[in-house]
């Protein structure tokens with residue numbers, strides 16, 4: 075690696091801070107000097123702020139007024155590569171650079187001085203008299219697999235006072251050690267032998283390794299049905315990267331980050347990787363950030379924001395379940411982790427592996443055009459075969475109202491229960507019922523802050539708004555006409571489905587998996603593990619269960635409403651339904667039991683349904699690609715969403731109208747501007763929302779045009795404006 079420029083004491087240097095000032099400021103290098111890219115603390119007015127040295131100073135200021143850098147942080151300087159990545163990412167997403175820099179420095183306590191401190195580890199737990207509080211401490215050690223904590227952290231996690239922990243020291247149940255604040259991660263062992271690969275897997279690994287051993291950037295799309303062994307394949311690509319002395323990053327949708335996955339990494343490489351997601355403790359985040367920067371964390375497994383970690387020598391990024399819409403951040407900096415992974419790798423000369431059973435149309439098209447390499451795994455691993463997928467035509471089922479499980483489906487469930495196999499009933503709707511209706515006046519209870527209906531959650535015994543999270547007790551009389559006992563639940567949610575299931579199958583052990591039912595990601599992961607081991611007969615679940623979990627005893631998947639995703643006018647409705655249905659169906663029959671997926675639908679002849687059934691993916695994607703091409707829609711054309719919000723609806727509309735009427739820079743590049751129009755969800759948290767939509771050619775320089783356009787229109791007062799490049803949601 076090229077040595078970064080060094081600045082001697084008092085040299086004039088440029089610093090970009092994490093504060094919303096969109097230009098570099100001049101400072102003087104501190105005593106001892108500093109490298110270009112160093113993370114520094116600088117004075118800004120009366121405050122101390124975090125910044126990064128960005129080359130030589132620009133000069134032009136009163137030399138006497140230029141202040142020196144206060145301190146150089148004890149972390150590796152930002153690489154030129156990372157600088158370029160952040161700049162390009164900011165340009166692409168039309169984000170202020172300071173916001174990008176904040177994203178890249180999101181490790182608490184980064185500027186704390188390095189020091190030794192006391193860490194508390196598990197000891198001999200049999201040595202101590204157990205109390206409720208002590209048990210909680212031991213539980214935390216258990217869940218975090220032997221990790222150490224600071225006193226405060228451990229007390230916080232266990233919900234006990236620090237004196238409880240100190241009281242456990244004399245017996246040796248808890249051990250105190252003095253350790254450096256941030257320890258390097260244990261080295262992974264790529265030479266440890268992994269599973270014996272099948273012929274198809276070996277061929278895929280050879281293909282990938284041929285790419286990885288090259289110097290230049292490349293991206294490969296690794297397609298393979300669920301259970302085809304993609305994970306094993308890309309773990310070998312990780313091994314190859316480690317052999318080359320480079321670092322690897324595996325991105326997973328947050329919810330797929332299970333203990334099961336980490337165990338697979340451990341059994342391949344001997345140790346657990348660094349784990350980066352919302353459930354990781356603050357101390358651990360800081361440690362990962364620093365060690366990644368020093369090259370002392372070789373493999374990070376993380377959620378999308380791990381992409382902004384300061385890798386020293388990044389060789390490989392794997393994006394697993396690359397089609398997953400949760401890779402798009404929908405607020406703050408609106409970036410798509412898959413696209414940013416490709417950008418980062420292309421700058422770093424690294425490789426990207428996009429793995430999916432049902433790739434996005436974007437990646438499918440890029441592979442088709444030769445921009446990505448394409449590697450296919452067609453068969454499932456071992457004896458397990460793909461599930462048979464069939465529809466149940468709900469038009470001929472004559473279900474009474476308030477019933478959602480057809481007789482046909484019920485009979486199939488019964489059969490599985492008799493054979494002690496597991497069943498998954500899938501409904502992508504949280505709560506008990508989506509609508510609470512007054513039978514007297516017809517009124518539907520809505521949220522006071524949002525343009526959304528309140529969803530009944532019987533589990534919580536409340537009505538909840540899925541937009542803003544506000545909740546209220548379920549009233550006994552209609553808030554509008556005051557009629558007593560006329561409020562009725564309309565439509566199904568998973569909780570209601572669970573009720574119906576319990577009535578139909580009173581002997582079965584039923585669990586409901588829905589994201590609102592778990593306090594913590596860890597509790598959910600725990601439950602998923604128990605289910606996989608056979609703790610339930612029927613699993614009722616939302617989208618949550620579609621992602622990357624192995625339930626070996628599961629042989630039947632019943633989709634309650636396969637048409638659900640097809641309603642609405644979303645550009646990706648067909649794509650998402652296809653992906654979700656194929657993926658949910660893929661949960662069935664993973665071990666040696668063949669699986670069946672049954673889709674309840676009112677439109678079995680819909681083209682999306684027929685392609686799900688035939689499994690003719692190529693045909694589906696071809697048709698979908700053609701339709702998008704004709705509409706000049708993504709990925710063939712580009713779209714940009716502009717979302718304006720204000721507490722006053724007219725202010726939002728007026729601002730949108732002025733923007734639309736003055737869109738010359740956009741028209742100049744041949745873009746079309748639509749709107750302003752009220753957003754489909756016209757109000758969230760009391761703020762009125764208006765949207766504009768920009769459509770243009772894929773190659774048009776739209777970001778530059780948008781910057782120029784918006785320069786003249788700073789939103790004033792409580793107006794807010796957000797730019798969403800390549801929007802995934804149009805709500």
Ligand code: ADP
Nearest residue numbers: 269270271272299300301302303304305306455
């Ligand atoms: P995918 O990522 O494509 O869904 P996985 O890599 O999770 O597939 O593989 C499915 C299952 O098959 C897993 O339980 C995995 O451990 C097992 N498996 C895959 N390949 C092998 C192999 N070569 N030897 C033994 N087990 C394997």
Ligand code: ZN
Nearest residue numbers: 521524539542
């Ligand atoms: Zn609301």
